[in-house]
Amino acid sequence: MLAWYDAHARSLPWRAPPGSPPPDPYRVWLSEVMLQQTQVAAVIPYFEMFTTRWPDFAALAAADDAEVMSAWAGLGYYARARNLLAAARVVAREHAGRLPGDEAALRKLPGFGAYTAAAVAAIAFGQRAVVVDGNVERVVARLFALADPLPGAKATLRMLVDSITPDTRPGDFAQAMMDLGATICTPRSPKCLLCPLADRCDARAEGAPESYPFKAKKAARPVRHATFFWLEREGQVLLVRRPPRGLLGGMRGLPTGPWAAAPPQLEEAPVETDWTLRNASIRHVFTHFELHATLATATLGRHIDAIEGEWWPIARLDEAGLPRLFAKAVEAMESVA
DNA sequence: GATCCGTGGCC
DNA sequence: TGGCCAAGGAT
Incomplete structure (x- = not known):
């Protein structure tokens, strides 16, 4: 795998060339968080934007919450x-601005x-660690033709990955396995x-490698219905900040009514006014x-106040x-107008 | 262990 | 077209 990686490693903005010293742990960490359940092509522009605006832990720790959330939008x-x-902020305050280098300490940080x-222990600090993501699960399930279905087989898969993880260049090995899978x-x-x-x-010897890993069937996706409220006042539209969890x-978003099994129409409108259902x-x-x-739309005169939220210039909604x-809702409004 | 949590691309 | 999948974590 290491020889294959030396020849075929993908060149990525957060990555050091094969065999070279580890890259900046901040960049490794940021990339790993962005890559959770997210493909490389989607991550690259966000990674470039974040590292330009906030190049290290100190800068990010000092950033405004709202700016970071907006930068993550999409x-x-x-x-x-x-x-x-x-x-x-934990790293800046409690670890002198440096990521701890061992897996157990990293595991205690939010989002780890x-x-x-x-992955961070192996890639940024050269520690031997058992790195198992969806790619590695697929590669190893095929390599050993593991018949147990996911997610039940995760513990077995981890043991198998452990059994083939080398002591040397563990970070390159992990990235090699993920590149192979991708x-x-x-x-x-x-x-x-x-x-x-x-x-x-x-699995290849058996003749149908694509059938691995076996997976349990997923539940059907129900449909919910909602109304989004587009409330205008002097070229501005009302936005709200959504609750901190969930x-x-x-x-930020448009005010919405309940998300229910049937269309809720004008329930829980932000203000009682003459709404038009589009x-x-x-x-x-x-x-x-x-x-x-x-969408439900309405326009207010200038003297109605005491409404929760921010009035945002429509021309600058981007x-x-x-x-x-909610960006889709904005697009829908633009096509209506 | 099961659920919740986004978005875009693919065939 | 729609179901599946992607460098998972928190509860």
Whole structure:
């Protein structure tokens, strides 16, 4: 794997060339958090923006929460951004601005689970650690033709990864396994002819490597319905800050009514006024449900106040840091107008 | 262990 | 078209 990595490693903004000293732990950490459940191509522009604006732990620890959340907008899984800030502040305050170098200490920081702690320990600090992500699970399940389905097989897979992890260049080994999974040992149509492990791959010997790993079936995704309220006043629209936890937690958004099994129409409008229900429909797929939203619009005169939220210039909504769901609503309004 | 938590790309 | 998947973590 190391020889293959020396020849075929992907060049990525957070990565050091194979065999060279480890890169800046801050950049390794930031990239690993962004890469959680997120593909490389989606991460690269966010990584460049973040490292330009906040080049180290001290800068990020001193940043405004709202600016960091806005910068993360569109990348998804917003708890990552909240934990990112919390971890940066712990590192700045309690660890003299440096990430601890061992896996157990890393694991205690917000946003560091088993994978991220192992990956940072291996890649940024050269520690031997068992790094298991979705790519590694797939590669190893195929290599050993593991018949047990995920997620139940995770403990077995971790033992198998441990059994093949070397003492030397553990960071390069981990990245080699992940590169292999991302480029060769892909979920569908794996490119076995290019794989350095093809000779010893049990799944390939069986003839259907793409059938691994076996997985339990997922539950069907229900549909929920909501109304988004577009309230205008003098070229501005009302935005609210969502609660700090839960779905899109801590992000700006349009006021919405309840998200229910049936269209809620004008329930929980931010103000009692003459709403117009539009027939523009917004569809957005989350991990566990699909949302169908309709828009209700209204315009206020200048003297109505005492409404919770921020009045935001409509012409500058692209700067509001709206998650995609609400950005879609803005697009729908632009097409209506 | 099961659920919740975004978004975009792919076939 | 829609189901699946992606460098997972928190509760």
